[in-house]
Each structure stands twice: as C-alpha cells, then as structure tokens.
Amino acid sequence: AQSVAQPEDQVNVAEGNPLTVKCTYSVSGNPYLFWYVQYPNRGLQFLLKYITGDNLVKGSYGFEAEFNKSQTSFHLKKPSALVSDSALYFCAVRDRAGNNRKLIWGLGTSLAVNP
C-alpha cells in the first residue's frame, strides 16, 4: 500500500535561517513525488515535483527538494526562510505503476517562520 509520512507536525525556524520539512514515502514501485503548500482559507498550491532525472528538484518561491531513493525520502528545503513562508505543507506520492492517478497525502507539517 502507498503511504506518506510527515514526521513533524510543526517546524519552527527563524527568518533568514534554512528550513527543512521532512517527508518519507512508501510505494510498491517507483514514485512520483509532490509538495504543495496551503495558506489559511486558500487552496493547495503546487510547489514542485519529482518525476525522473536529477534528484534535486527546484520549485516555486525558492523551494527545492531532494529525492533520496535509498532513504525513501523527499525533504523540502529552502536556504533562507521568510515570514511569508509560514503555512501548512503537504507531501504527496503516487506509484508510477498502473493507471491510477490519485495522490496519497501526508498529514501536513505546519511551518512557522519567526521574525
């Protein structure tokens, strides 16, 4: 069965410091991996995805994520956090095999960037 774990309910970081939001996954085959951000009372916004190729993926708003197959991880990173990055972050996965297109989601990590 496919699953996603986001081990931290909340991450706190000071503005200007690097941030990491963790994600690990489990699929039977090879994964497609996604990060989305959710601001209060707004929909989910796509940040970045890993499909194939370079393990380091760059996305919107200066975010990047590194696919690590051996550790089955896809941690989200940003070199210098902004207060405006404070939001709820979701990792999602789908198995490449088969025809299903549904995404399996983690529970989310609340990021608080303190000024």
Place this chain on the structure above:
Amino acid sequence: GAGVSQTPSNKVTEKGKYVELRCDPISGHTALYWYRQSLGQGPEFLIYFQGTGAADDSGLPNDRFFAVRPEGSVSTLKIQRTERGDSAVYLCASSAGTGTYQETQYFGPGTRLLVL
C-alpha cells in the same frame, strides 16, 4: 478562468439533505479530481475523471456519493442523505492530462460543507 473554481465556497445543510458541489476546472484541462479534507488531515482521494468518464472512483466512501462530468469540463459532486460525518472541505483539482509531464494537479479553493 485562470484557475480552478468551486461553488459554493461554503454550504451548511441538515442531516439527511441532498447537496451538490460544483467544480469548474482550468480551461483545456482534461483530467479532474475530487478530494475531501477533514480538519488536521491531508486530502483524501474520492474520484477522478479523464474526459467525461470516471477513470477511478475507488475513493468514494459509499453509494451516497456520486460525481458527474457530462461534457468533460464542469463536474458536480453529489451527496445524498448527508450525514454529520460528511462535514469536510471538498477539494477539486484539474490537470492538463494524465501523461507523465501533464499530471500536475492544480487545486481550487474548496467547498466547506457543514452538516448539522
């Protein structure tokens, strides 16, 4: 429109009533997805359409839930005999297609359903 739109933004109904939730995808997107999100949870897949047909409805929780997309654009999620446990935010997403490089899902703002 520029993004996925959903109406209504909020819906309050009484237990046992019927509700319809509408999703208008990004123009030209052939795939459409419905999820629901309960408080403190990630989105939970319900159903997805490729064109007019439901390609995967495995996430619909029971036969009170039904969705249609008759012309391959707008979709309606229908819930019969609503129960308090149906209260959640219902999210709609669309993607340009389902090929590897087309399948990024773009989400609407959601419909917040409250069943009293």
